Amino acid sequence: MDILRFITAGSVDDGKSTLIGRLLYDSKSILVDQLEALEAQSKNKNAQGIDLAILTDGLRAEREQGITIDVAYRYFATPVRKFIIADAPGHVQYTRNMITGASNSEVMVVLIDARQGVIEQTKRHSIIASLLNMKHIVVAVNKMDLVNYEQSVFDSIVQQYKTVASQLGLSQVSYFPISAFHGDNIVETSDSMEWYKGPTLLGFLESIELSSADSTQPRFQVQYVLRPQTKEYHDYRGYAGQILSGHFEKGDRVQVLPSGMTSAITAIEIHGESVEKVHSGQPAVLHLADDIDISRGDFFVKEDQLPRTDKQANALVCWLGNKPLTKGAKYLLQQKSRMIKVAVHEVDYLLDVNTLERKPQPQSVHLNEIVHLRLKAAQEFVYDNFSDNPTTGSAILIDETSNSTVGAVMFI
Incomplete structure (x- = not known):
């Protein structure tokens, strides 16, 4: 059921x-x-x-x-x-x-x-x-x-x-x-x-x-790179993670983000068994035809359905922290298993949850308030609009000093 x-x-x-x-x-x-x-x-x-x-x-x-x-x-x-x-x-x-x-x-x-x-x-x-x-x-x-x-x-x-x-x-x-x-x-x-x-x-x-999540863009994120390096699996290299949305099949051409390198899926495993196709929500190990540099947090996407990539991103953020958010503040942004350093480039407006009124450029943002931000990072963001694909359109902000979750992020 x-x-x-x-x-x-x-x-x-x-x-x-x-x-x-x-x-x-x-x-x-x-x-x-x-x-x-x-x-x-x-x-x-x-x-x-x-x-x-x-x-x-x-x-x-x-x-x-x-x-x-x-x-x-x-x-x-x-x-x-x-x-x-x-x-x-x-x-x-x-x-x-x-x-x-x-x-x-x-x-x-x-x-x-x-x-x-x-x-x-x-x-x-x-x-x-x-x-x-x-x-x-x-x-x-x-x-x-x-x-x-x-x-x-x-x-x-x-x-x-x-x-x-x-x-x-x-x-x-x-x-x-x-x-x-x-x-x-x-x-x-x-x-x-x-x-x-x-x-x-x-x-x-x-x-x-x-x-059906299969109707959305195909997205896979690497949680672990498998390299047993044993006699039995001397040349084994697999990328373990979860299909976030859509589906992947053996033979699909994929692009690895944020690097932009491309390859093809040569094999798919679920619980050690080879399969031809894997769907949204399933954990899987994907194998690629090319030996390219791939790390935890990297995304596999189909070449004809690419997400957005940029060093700046607009987002609605529900502020969860007791310490106010201000322009210029720096945080860690965690998107599933990927974590990058970001800074608050602009605080565009505060959204009144009672009236939907936009209050431009607030000096600070307090607990439970919803605000439109422009975030900036040294590495590229990889995301979809939250309205199109919540699994890749959401993230959290983490305070580096306390390691507390201080913001719920919806990319727009």
């Missing part, structure tokens, strides 16, 4: 914890001993006699104790598909956490309280979704039971959100009237909303067609 990764986004008390709990409970992903403990601890009980929000209460308790949690993940499966839920806090001060969780997700489920409608927090989460070029947005209008399951309330919120989606260029948006507390339209169709004729939320998540 394939795996769908999605993130839930919602303001405080929108029912995010209850929704996650409902999906886990109704998909029978809770163990018997967990269920017994849940029943014993429940105070705000639903028809099943339990409080589903308790399943994620442990995270809140940890936050109250001062423990930093970037992103927490929940796992469940149905007979059709496996799911990974990214549970990230949605407050503005946790923008970095939200981006971390959303960057690895194919779908964002935006919860809206039926009593409140579209609020500032809804717009903030939607802006993050647009920045990350998320393919699918699911708008779940929750707590329909508290507005008497009125269709007019749901229709009004749909119209409100369509305005936001149009402004942000979000095209694939689906809408669901739900009650996570009672389970309406989550796994089973609700008898209380006969006016709704669409699928259940889980049914829709099971049916979403995932985009």
Whole structure:
């Protein structure tokens, strides 16, 4: 079965914890001993006699104790598909956490309280979704039971959100009237909303067609150069790594970047077995016809689908560091297994995550702020636009003095 990764986004008390709990409970992903403990601890009980929000209460308790949690993940499966839920806090001060969780997700489920409608927090989460070029947005209008399951309330919120989606260029948006507390339209169709004729939320998540990474540009990155130098493998030279996107076949002409040298693939191995073709996500060892200088972090790309190479690059950066970023500052940029030294050449503008307003040339950039930078390096950057290929369009910035990750980079 394939795996769908999605993130839930919602303001405080929108029912995010209850929704996650409902999906886990109704998909029978809770163990018997967990269920017994849940029943014993429940105070705000639903028809099943339990409080589903308790399943994620442990995270809140940890936050109250001062423990930093970037992103927490929940796992469940149905007979059709496996799911990974990214549970990230949605407050503005946790923008970095939200981006971390959303960057690895194919779908964002935006919860809206039926009593409140579209609020500032809804717009903030939607802006993050647009920045990350998320393919699918699911708008779940929750707590329909508290507005008497009125269709007019749901229709009004749909119209409100369509305005936001149009402004942000979000095209694939689906809408669901739900009650996570009672389970309406989550796994089973609700008898209380006969006016709704669409699928259940889980049914829709099971049916979403995932985009094939094979359709993107072929990219491979070297993690290790294999030279056993034994009697048995005296002339063996292989390049071990992962296919980041697309696919490679035996006989393909490739260019090695950043050097620009070219060669052809003579053999491909997976787990010691020879294969003719290797796909995105698979670890492999590639062999080339020519003995050229190749190091850890180098990219193999097909000659007819080259990425961008330059000593300067434009990027949106979500700042993760406690120490402010300033023009001229120097960092290490890590892109998978490649690391180069970079400097902040220009700070073009700061992006307001509430309004998308651009504030030109800020003097400094602080924790959780998103900024457009021009980076400069002695070596060439090798990258694709994040919107075209997130695997090669993203990187992190590292503070050389503390070795801390201080920036999440999206090349544009």
